[in-house]
Amino acid sequence: DSGVTQTPKHLITATGQRVTLRCSPRSGDLSVYWYQQSLDQGLQFLIQYYNGEERAKGNILERFSAQQFPDLHSELNLSSLELGDSALYFCASSALAGVTTDTQYFGPGTRLTVL
Amino acid sequence: DQQVKQNSPSLSVQEGRISILNCDYTNSMFDYFLWYKKYPAEGPTFLISISSIKDKNEDGRFTVFLNKSAKHLSLHIVPSQPGDSAVYFCAASELAGSYQLTFGKGTKLSVIP
Numbered sequence: 001d002s003g004v005t006q007t008p009k010h011l012i013t014a015t016g017q018r019v020t021l022r023c024s025p026r027s028g029d030l031s032v033y034w035y036q037q038s039l040d041q042g043l044q045f046l047i048q049y050y051n052g053e054e055r056a057k058g059n060i061l062e063r064f065s066a067q068q069f070p071d072l073h074s075e076l077n078l079s080s081l082e083l084g085d086s087a088l089y090f091c092a093s094s095a096l097a098g099v100t101t102d103t104q105y106f107g108p109g110t111r112l113t114v115l
Numbered sequence: 116d117q118q119v120k121q122n123s124p125s126l127s128v129q130e131g132r133i134s135i136l137n138c139d140y141t142n143s144m145f146d147y148f149l150w151y152k153k154y155p156a157e158g159p160t161f162l163i164s165i166s167s168i169k170d171k172n173e174d175g176r177f178t179v180f181l182n183k184s185a186k187h188l189s190l191h192i193v194p195s196q197p198g199d200s201a202v203y204f205c206a207a208s209e210l211a212g213s214y215q216l217t218f219g220k221g222t223k224l225s226v227i228p
Contacts, residue, residue, distance in 0.1 A: 002158060033215070042119070042204060042218035043159070058215050090158055104216065106151075106158030 003027065004107035006091050012113045018079040021110045025072055025093030031055070032074040033104060034066055037088040049074055078112070086114045118142045119207050121219035128226050134192040136222050138205030141186065145207040149216065150179060150190045153202045162203075163190070166210065195226045 003026035013019055025032050030051045035043040045058035049068035060066075063081075068074045078085060088111050092104040120139045128134045138148075146167035151159035165172040165179045165188070172179050178191045192199055202223045206216040 002160070004158070035218075040220065042117075042121075042220040043206075043216070045215035045217070048215065056215055092158070103161045106160070108156065108158050 002105040002107060004091060004093050004105050006089075006107035006110050008110060009108065010111050010113075012115065013081060014115055015081055015083060017081050017114075018077065019081065019112065021076040021078070021089050021091075021112070023074045023076070023091030023093075023107060025074070025091075026105055029093035029095050029105070030072065031094045031096065031102075032068055032072070033092040033094075034060075034074070034076050035090040035092065035106075037090065037109075038084075039087070043090060046076070081114045083114050086112055088112075116141075117219075118145075119205055119217050119219040121203075121205055121222050123222050124220070125223040125225070128195045128224065130197055130226055130228050131194045134190075134195045134199065134224055134226065136190040136192075136203050136205075136224065138188045138190075138219055139186055140188075140207050142207070142217070143186070144209045145217070146210050147208045148179070148181060148188050149206045149208075150177075151204045151206060151218075152199075153204060153221070159204055192224075195224075197226050197228050200224055200226045 005024045034046040046060040048056040066076045088109045090109045092106045094102040096102045149164040150162040153159040181188045202221040204221045205219040
């Protein structure tokens, strides 16, 4: 158990809908990262937050947004969903920001299925 | 454009033998490399890392080798155990301030008892 929790575990929805994925980092970790893993793909970095502020952005679509709240949990919002958004979404956390050797601990993921 | 490539989707090894997982990268700015292990229905778990100033790093049964000139790294597991059966992801990052990890697609290792 990495200490990172993600809810829900599974989500099935229809095209055009909007969903929110939630992540609670390990106790004491200030950085949260979101990754997307599509079928047969490696994990693609989406976005990083540190202590409530956005720190880095990867290949995140404009239909997607994220935030980190004062209690350090984070939410990833996906809107106008398309079939291609079906994927595993992982959240990871680490203690620091700006230290790339800081280990990222991953949650179990949320499997999103868009029908 | 895949910057981190794991060209073998799967690998089968007999228990007790050596497992060698390979990874190639194209971005010359990468200078920190990691291996993650992933079991079904779980998130990836950090295994071992290496920075570009070294060419080898060991942790118990796991050793990572880095060949910078060839932009190639490998993970050796000796001896392989059935519990090592998992998907192994190679990842890379730039030490100079970039926080994102760039992952390969993974290699599924099966260790046969």
